[in-house]
Amino acid sequence: MSFRFIHAADLHIDSPLQGLGRIDPAMMQRVQLATRTAFEKLVDLAVREEVAFLLIAGDLFDGQWQDMRTGQWTIAQFRRLDAHGIRVFYIRGNHDAESKLQKSIRWPDNVSELSVKQAETITLDEVKVAIHGRGFARPDVLEDLAAAYPAAIPGHFNIGMLHTSLQGYDEHDPYAPTTIDTLRGKGYDYWALGHIHLREAQALCEHPYVAYSGNTQGRHIREQGAKGCLVASVADGQLEEVRFEPTDVLRWSELEIVLAADADAQQLDEQIRDALSAAHEKNEGRFTVARVRLTGRCQLHAELNDPLKQGDWIGRVRDAAAVISDELCIEKVKIRTSAQRSERSRGEADLLGELSREVALLREDPEALAGLSPELKSLFDKLSSAQAGLSDERDTNARMEEWLAAAEQILLTGLEGAA
Ligand SMILES: [Mn+2]
Numbered sequence: 001m002s003f004r005f006i007h008a009a010d011l012h013i014d015s016p017l018q019g020l021g022r023i024d025p026a027m028m029q030r031v032q033l034a035t036r037t038a039f040e041k042l043v044d045l046a047v048r049e050e051v052a053f054l055l056i057a058g059d060l061f062d063g064q065w066q067d068m069r070t071g072q073w074t075i076a077q078f079r080r081l082d083a084h085g086i087r088v089f090y091i092r093g094n095h096d097a098e099s100k101l102q103k104s105i106r107w108p109d110n111v112s113e114l115s116v117k118q119a120e121t122i123t124l125d126e127v128k129v130a131i132h133g134r135g136f137a138r139p140d141v142l143e144d145l146a147a148a149y150p151a152a153i154p155g156h157f158n159i160g161m162l163h164t165s166l167q168g169y170d171e172h173d174p175y176a177p178t179t180i181d182t183l184r185g186k187g188y189d190y191w192a193l194g195h196i197h198l199r200e201a202q203a204l205c206e207h208p209y210v211a212y213s214g215n216t217q218g219r220h221i222r223e224q225g226a227k228g229c230l231v232a233s234v235a236d237g238q239l240e241e242v243r244f245e246p247t248d249v250l251r252w253s254e255l256e257i258v259l260a261a262d263a264d265a266q267q268l269d270e271q272i273r274d275a276l277s278a279a280h281e282k283n284e285g286r287f288t289v290a291r292v293r294l295t296g297r298c299q300l301h302a303e304l305n306d307p308l309k310q311g312d313w314i315g316r317v318r319d320a321a322a323v324i325s326d327e328l329c330i331e332k333v334k335i336r337t338s339a340q341r342s343e344r345s346r347g348e349a350d351l352l353g354e355l356s357r358e359v360a361l362l363r364e365d366p367e368a369l370a371g372l373s374p375e376l377k378s379l380f381d382k383l384s385s386a387q388a389g390l391s392d393e394r395d396t397n398a399r400m401e402e403w404l405a406a407a408e409q410i411l412l413t414g415l416e417g418a419a
Helices: 025-032 034-048 069-083 180-184 265-282 310-324 341-345 351-363 366-386 396-418
Strands: 002-008 053-057 087-091 111-113 120-124 129-133 157-163 190-194 209-212 228-235 238-246 250-258 287-295 328-335
Touching (some): 025 287, 034 069, 034 228, 053 157, 053 190, 069 087, 087 157, 250 265, 265 310, 310 328, 366 396
Parallel strands (some): 002 053, 087 111, 129 157
Antiparallel strands (some): 002 228, 120 129, 228 238
């Protein structure tokens, strides 16, 4: 006997997409519906693939609903599955924990929400499947939920559903932490995990199969690339194949444009146009939101960094995007170029030469750089709370290098002008 099922998680239905900047109002509406459209595509896929059931491993919703419409809309999608005899198994995650999302939901008959009080098992006799899972009662579940899951039921294809921050994903909120060894110890065939939005090209473990599906739709610049779900095929109680299927309608891309030393404004325009076109094409007609980083040691550096002209340069990038397609927009433009001067001045005996050599030494000495960071970090924290959008999730070291380069440029430009 063979059947297929879909493993999805982190749909975050009606989560607002962040950082879109200026965008056509008509387009904005479509963009803000992206998490819903991704779910519609997921349902279409389930129907097309004739799956036996759909697993949702937590964070179906982004949080408390604005109103009942979010719930009603979702129920209507579940009914579409019901019309095709497709069952749904759902556990709550930290975003849609029972304490957080208290609106009473009456799911259609094909939807089973697993208990938040203890691990629950549901068996499907027609396909010989046992599904084990436990949802979140409160968002901050810090115990290892998997440890208390029951042992596998013999003669069944055993699936564990879990919303978890698995060991090794330390930068994420440490909810329901567990280890691969704990999961392996249960003797299941498949672990359908949720919580980590990143899509890994490979499973975390092959036997049992342990994987995060990632989220169904990227919501900001840190959730780049294709997003979707996993379609698994089982034959005679054995997992045959697991494949990724995209469901996203909008993709976030970060583009680095390296300017040549002698590039002029026209060449910059061409490079921007080419990079944006390529990104839009790569996303196969999906709405594309791009962050553009301009880098390189170049003669345009001073002009690009002139505070009075920066608005124009950024406008130029936005215009380039608008000309290519109305389904392409710019999230942010980051100008991170540097002057040609410092390379040259490093060999000279004057003040500029000394400064350049000092900076070069500092750059090559991670300890010295780290020594500067405590002071700068408190400064940065103040800055980022004052200025939304500065709060990148990058580590301080990466930031330090960026600042060092910026400080060097400011000093060199200033000193050069004074000379
Ligand atoms: Mn989560």
